[in-house]
Amino acid sequence: MELYILSALAIIAILIIINVIASIFAMIKGAPYVPTSRKHMLTMLELAQITKEDLVMDLGSGDGKFLIESAKKGALAIGYEINPLLVILANLRARLTKTPGTSQTKLQNMWSADLSKATVVFLYAFGSIMTDLETKLQKELPEGARVISHVFTFPNWIPQKTIGSANLYVKNSSDYQSPQQTHL
Numbered sequence: 001m002e003l004y005i006l007s008a009l010a011i012i013a014i015l016i017i018i019n020v021i022a023s024i025f026a027m028i029k030g031a032p033y034v035p036t037s038r039k040h041m042l043t044m045l046e047l048a049q050i051t052k053e054d055l056v057m058d059l060g061s062g063d064g065k066f067l068i069e070s071a072k073k074g075a076l077a078i079g080y081e082i083n084p085l086l087v088i089l090a091n092l093r094a095r096l097t098k099t100p101g102t103s104q105t106k107l108q109n110m111w112s113a114d115l116s117k118a119t120v121v122f123l124y125a126f127g128s129i130m131t132d133l134e135t136k137l138q139k140e141l142p143e144g145a146r147v148i149s150h151v152f153t154f155p156n157w158i159p160q161k162t163i164g165s166a167n168l169y170v171k172n173s174s175d176y177q178s179p180q181q182t183h184l
């Protein structure tokens with residue numbers, strides 16, 4: 001009996017250590033885990049207008065709820081997450097939820113994600129990395145791609161629509177002024 005208790009405690013300790021290390025890594029490489037509330041998620045989904053034609057990406061996808069909701073609308077949804085425990089949780093949730101589309105979370109740094117085929121991107125990143133994210137999204141996304149950011153805005157990219165804390169951006173040349181153009 002004591003062995004069972006010790007084993008359970010050891011497993012819990014290992015999970016806590018993994019979570020602490022992953023959280024520190026997340027803070028250094030992007031943003032800590034702060035889940036978007038359901039109310040705010042629904043507003044972001046309303047702005048995204050997802051269809052079954054969409055390839056949705058969530059950069060820092062947490063528990064995967066945006067991916068599942070996107071797959072419910074028939075889309076293919078891919079999440080990038082660096083916390084392995086959240087990756088397991090998100091993929092488990094995806095397996096347990098029947099959806100017409102498919103959702104999958106990858107254990108991968110979002111900075112190495114290829115966004116060239118994404119038509120919708122969800123973000124809840126923190127202010128300090130919005131400049132670098134803006135550069136990556138502007139470089140890699142196809143024209144017409146929608147980006148929905150919770151709370152945080154980009155320095156040079158003008159949102160097409162804002163509802164509460166949800167900002168919708170659409171990739172096209174006219175609503176983005178590169179930093180060089182700004183200073184001309």
Ligand SMILES: C[S@@+](CC[C@H](N)C(=O)[O-])C[C@H]1O[C@@H](n2cnc3c(N)ncnc32)[C@H](O)[C@@H]1O
Pocket residue numbers: 025026027029030031032033034035036058059060061062063080081082083086108109110111123124125
């Ligand atoms: C603010 S939370 C948002 C979670 C989820 N998207 C939501 O809105 O509920 C940010 C997430 O990004 C993850 N993250 C931080 N840096 C990352 C990186 N470089 N690559 C992938 N995921 C990252 C964190 O582990 C965390 O789960």
